[in-house]
Amino acid sequence: MNYLPIFVNLHSRPVLVIGGGIIAKRKIDQLHRAGAYIKIVASNICNEIKELMEIYHIEWISTKFDPIQIDSVFLVIAATNDTVLNKNIYLEANIRYKLVNVVDDKLNCNFIFPSIINRFPIILAISSSATSPILVRVLKEKLEALLPKNINEIAIIAGKWRNKVKKKFFSLSDRRRFWERIFNGPLVNQILKSNSKEVKLILNHSLNNQSNYTGEIFLVGAGPGDSGLLTLRALQVMQLADVVLYDNLVSKEVLELVRKDADFIFVGKKIGSHLFSQKEINAILVKLALQGKYVVRLKGGDPFIFGRGGEEILAAKEAGIPFQVVPGITAATGATTYAGIPLTHRNYSQSVTFITGHYHLENNLNNCVALILKGQTLVIYMGIITATKISNLLIYKGCTKSTPVAVISKGTLQDQKVLIGTLEQLGSLAASVSTPAIIVIGDIVNLHNKLSWFNDKVKYKPPKSSCIINLS
Structure with missing residues (x-):
């Protein structure tokens, strides 16, 4: 800066x-x-x-x-x-x-x-550090269009009530939470409608009926990595956080969008290294919320797709803690889109199946073989370590060795890699990437060369010779 x-x-x-x-x-x-x-x-x-x-x-x-x-x-x-x-x-x-x-x-x-947007007492200043005045002008125009015309009235009313709120709430965190509820509630709409009588009623009611705050747990999908794929609701919730629990799949650029004075707790899990068990993570979420804090649980992708989000929310429910869930773009849709691989296409695939690469693998693959043979799409999460086993099992069950596959590493990020090959080569492909990564199997992969649009760093095809274990 x-x-x-x-x-x-x-x-x-x-x-x-x-x-x-x-x-x-x-x-x-x-x-x-x-x-x-x-x-x-x-x-x-x-x-x-x-x-x-x-x-x-x-x-x-x-x-x-x-x-x-x-x-x-x-x-x-x-x-x-x-x-x-x-x-x-x-x-x-x-x-x-x-x-x-x-x-x-x-x-x-x-x-x-700087370039100034003046809605006194709200003043926004925008600068490009003197590098691009035209860009600043464009940003100013966009922000001007987003701001309600009488947003200044919200700040004026807040200023008039500030001392009353200070007298009611001695704790800074309690005052902050009061105003967060006010600014995210019905009061703003009443101000924008110039309904001063209703505004006063809402403020009086909020001030006299919320002396004790309960915590809340927000389960938030952080998407596959690119911060531009966060939902608007995710950004709003991240700005409310008192404390954030995040895993290793949440990118640094996403974490930078969290409220600056929030506490951060890393609870990520890697292969062979778990700082906290799932039971311990659930307990931490509950403990913090019972202290009256807004707890944001940031999870890579979507929290309800192989993210154990259901287990964490069940823990909140059993503890009687309010909770909300904010969906995210899951890795399968985000990474494949950035790789130029549509999951469905009427000429290639009419359905898509998501499975994990380490739970009940053989049973899951048994159910998927028929789909692959019919030209459907299979997406495998957490399958890098078991990639060779996946390849051998599918070929043993009847899939052809030449079935197209893609391994997408760090999807949607600038160092994304997309490796294209065949089912026979899957083990070699997986050994050439770093995690997080997903595997895509099916004829739909052939569209990658035509539709690839993002920053593909590597398109690698290993030698045709590959060791196939005989499982018969």
């Missing part, structure tokens, strides 16, 4: 503007809206600034810049077309530890002006 975003109180503070043209006028407008006391240095000033001098509190102190003028001001803005003068202004201000901005000259600034 090259710049620290801060909001500065300029009310009645002296600000020096060097320059008397239209660019200087634009900065003067901004400074006036912030309540600054504006001093101008310019050999000449344009008519627009002359008009402002009759309205704003502006003093034209000199026609010539002198470094001593900097000593008695809070910040300095240079808006002249003289590059040598602008450079000198920057140097003189900088050695005096003053905030200085040379308009449209990033190298001669120690602060920059």
Whole structure:
């Protein structure tokens, strides 16, 4: 982060503007809206600034810049077309530890002006660190469209009730939770409808009937890795979290979107290494929620598809703890889509089956052989370690060695790998990737070469010779 975003109180503070043209006028407008006391240095000033001098509190102190003028001001803005003068202004201000901005000259600034969305008292500032003003303008337009016109009224009402809430709730966490419930509840809609009477009733009722808070467990699907695939509800819940329990399938970019002051507990499981058993994870969730905390359980993919989410929610139910479940994009749909492999296609596959690669493997595969032979799709989670066994079992049961397969590693992430081969080569393919990874088996895999669109790092085909164990 090259710049620290801060909001500065300029009310009645002296600000020096060097320059008397239209660019200087634009900065003067901004400074006036912030309540600054504006001093101008310019050999000449344009008519627009002359008009402002009759309205704003502006003093034209000199026609010539002198470094001593900097000593008695809070910040300095240079808006002249003289590059040598602008450079000198920057140097003189900088050695005096003053905030200085040379308009449209990033190298001669120690602060920059952001693009502003003003819904006072709500103020949003957007910056690209002076790299792409056009991108900032586009983002501003999108944000402007998203914000309700009278969102400022929500902040004004909250400000009026702030002291009452402080008197009711001594704990910072209790106050935060009160406002979270308010801002995520019916009050906002009543404010947007300008229904002040109903707003007051809601606030009074909420203040007098929620003195004790119970915790809650949120089971959230974090998707296959790409943070852009999170649902809007997942993002909202992640911002409410007091504590987050996450596993090793949740990407770093997803974790960065969690509320910054939340506590994080890693409860991930890897092959041969379990920090916590499932029973212990369930107990931690319940214990934290009973302490009155909002507990977010972040799980890779979708929590109800091979994620043991059902077990965790049953534990919450048995303990009498409120819970919510936020679905996520499961690895099978996310990773295959990013690999250009549709799970169904009327000319290739009319159904898809998901199985795991380590529970009741032989029974699961027995049920899938007939489907594969009919041109259907099989997706295997957690099958990398048992890939050779899967290959041998399917071939033994009647699948052809040339059946197309794909192994997708780290699907949807920038280091995604898609390895294409045949069922006979599955063991070699799986040995060439890192986890997490899924296996796709069926004719649908042949579409990968035509439909691949994402960042495929490797397309690997091992030698045709492969060791097949005779299971007869």
